[in-house]
Amino acid sequence: MPVEHPEMIRQILSDVRTIALVGASEKPHRPSHEVMAYLQGRGYRVIPVNPRLAGRTLLGETVYPDLAAIPESVDMADLFLAPERTDRVIDAAIACRIPVIWMQVGVINHTGAGRAEAAGLKVVMDRCPKQEIPRLGIPPVAA
Template identity: 50%
Template sequence: MTEAASHIDTQIPHILKAARTIAMVGASPKTERPSHQVMAFLQSRGHRVIPVNPGVAGQSILGEKVYASLSEIPDTFQMVDIFRNSEAAGAVVEEALPLAKEKGLETIWMQLDIRHEEAAEKARSAGLTVVMDRCPKIEYGRFQSKLS
């Protein structure tokens, strides 16, 4: 395990406890999609998950209104969970950074197989915590004893 991976492991339990509201970019209404399953799991653990997906904006996923972009969400959120490919992650971070203070954003989380080093560095420079190539559902399993 790299030093960076070890460091983020010490932060993950705090991140998951602190992120009461999560904006999920790339949330899908299709029940077979991983984003839908992770959204349902996070809701079952007490998080409010606000879906962001321009293709279904205005509709509802798991009881939450879908927004076309982060900037359209009227509520605060402590974490942005990115369920898009690595190339798209950069644009999501670019949209999130100017909203960070107003929305109470603390963490950018990029899902499994998603890495964008340049965007991560920009987010860190803005004072945000960044998690890449991880899934919060899996991390709940790894850190269950620290999250109970």
């Protein structure tokens, strides 16, 4: 069952430091771009993932084509994808041993969430960290 309890969400957002944002957009008006900038402003390291933009720089970070290409450890994969496109990314997150999968508002994949949870990952579904951080009063990440 995906994480829904506020205390568990608070714990996840307090523990996470490095986030892979899958489906990152270079367009400032897109929600993924806004959320990436917001999370960076809160002290998180956000690594953009988008095969179309791979190798470019977005908000000061190199864009990677997929999770496996990221050369460092990631605490959470934040998915800005249509639900039908999440299975491959969920499987990659499991393979990369990323401890948390966060699916944005409207991104629901119960089967994929079940696979991730069976592999020991925490899953948050149909929520946005940009909304949850102020709602739960989570302080900025300490440097």
